[in-house]
Amino acid sequence: MLDVFFSVDVEVWCDGWDNLDEKFPEAFRRYVYGPTAHGDYALPYTLRVLEDHGLTGVFFVEPLFSTRFGSQPLQEIVGLLREGKQEIQLHLHPEWVDESIEPLLENIEGKRQHLRYYTRSEQEILVAAGKRLIAEAGGGECAAFRAGSFGFNRDTLTALVANGIRFDSSYNATIFGLDSGVGPGQVLVDAFECDGICEYPMTVYDDGTALRHAQLTACSHREMEGLLWQALETGRRSFMILSHNFELLNTTRDRPDDVVVSRFRQLCAFLDRNRDSFNLRGFEGLTPDLATLQPAPLKSPVWKTAMRMMEQAGRRRFR
Ligand SMILES: [Zn+2]
Numbered sequence: 001m002l003d004v005f006f007s008v009d010v011e012v013w014c015d016g017w018d019n020l021d022e023k024f025p026e027a028f029r030r031y032v033y034g035p036t037a038h039g040d041y042a043l044p045y046t047l048r049v050l051e052d053h054g055l056t057g058v059f060f061v062e063p064l065f066s067t068r069f070g071s072q073p074l075q076e077i078v079g080l081l082r083e084g085k086q087e088i089q090l091h092l093h094p095e096w097v098d099e100s101i102e103p104l105l106e107n108i109e110g111k112r113q114h115l116r117y118y119t120r121s122e123q124e125i126l127v128a129a130g131k132r133l134i135a136e137a138g139g140g141e142c143a144a145f146r147a148g149s150f151g152f153n154r155d156t157l158t159a160l161v162a163n164g165i166r167f168d169s170s171y172n173a174t175i176f177g178l179d180s181g182v183g184p185g186q187v188l189v190d191a192f193e194c195d196g197i198c199e200y201p202m203t204v205y206d207d208g209t210a211l212r213h214a215q216l217t218a219c220s221h222r223e224m225e226g227l228l229w230q231a232l233e234t235g236r237r238s239f240m241i242l243s244h245n246f247e248l249l250n251t252t253r254d255r256p257d258d259v260v261v262s263r264f265r266q267l268c269a270f271l272d273r274n275r276d277s278f279n280l281r282g283f284e285g286l287t288p289d290l291a292t293l294q295p296a297p298l299k300s301p302v303w304k305t306a307m308r309m310m311e312q313a314g315r316r317r318f319r
Pocket residue numbers: 009011091093147148149
């Protein structure tokens with residue numbers, strides 16, 4: 001049995017940083033609901049398909065935007081996830097720090113995109129703020145964390161321990177992982193412990209041309225299914241899949257991306273069918289089963305890469 005996590009990073013962007021207050025209501029509607037002629041393809045559709053299959057995802061919710069726009073929109077996101085019986089955990093995009101109405105830190109000068117650009121004590125303050133915002137919005141006590149854009153470093157783990165957060169999923173060997181200071185000189189691909197934190201890294205795989213992470217928009221269903229079986233057969237402890245609240249929509253977010261929607265539906269049906277092999281779960285109640293030795297990244301045959309490239313080319317018609 002392999003523990004599989006379907007993680008969804010939930011965030012709202014206003015396409016730039018000008019006229020934020022004016023642009024926010026429409027941005028919220030598009031990113032959170034994603035209305036199209038065929039239905040609401042952001043959170044509502046995602047939640048419905050998970051619920052139809054009785055599956056639990058992990059929703060890493062970004063709360064710092066609410067320091068600008070108030071807690072109501074965050075409460076609305078939390079309410080949708082609670083109603084969908086999904087797990088809520090913490091995601092932070094420090095891009096919002098300098099946009100907050102009340103200063104979150106002293107001496108904020110301009111934008112610093114990644115958490116790793118903040119000192120350990122600043123990270124501790126930001127994690128505390130995020131955790132409090134989620135709790136105040138009705139999301140409960142977060143036990144797991146993911147840094148925005150995977151932009152963490154080793155100080156992040158200490159900041160999490162200081163805030164009583166036990167699990168992290170910020171390590172990504174394709175982005176920032178290798179120079180994060182966590183496991184220097186190693187490519188970490190399965191659950192491990194570091195500085196008192198149980199780290200559940202993004203699942204990455206070698207597609208014959210490059211190392212990629214297991215994301216709905218970046219990986220065909222054929223690849224994903226093959227990788228899941230391979231992870232099970234090679235005794236991996238964890239398999240972390242990435243998605244976003246807006247990932248089933250096209251880039252202009254006005255219609256569904258049928259290819260990604262189909263990948264998502266196929267993945268849910270597959271996980272539902274194969275419950276005796278794959279345990280889709282969250283972090284609540286998780287007893288960590290950590291890898292003693294780090295395996296090599298999973299491998300996917302290059303013919304599947306070629307098939308995915310053709311599928312990706314087909315997605316252009318949804319843009
Ligand atoms: Zn994010």
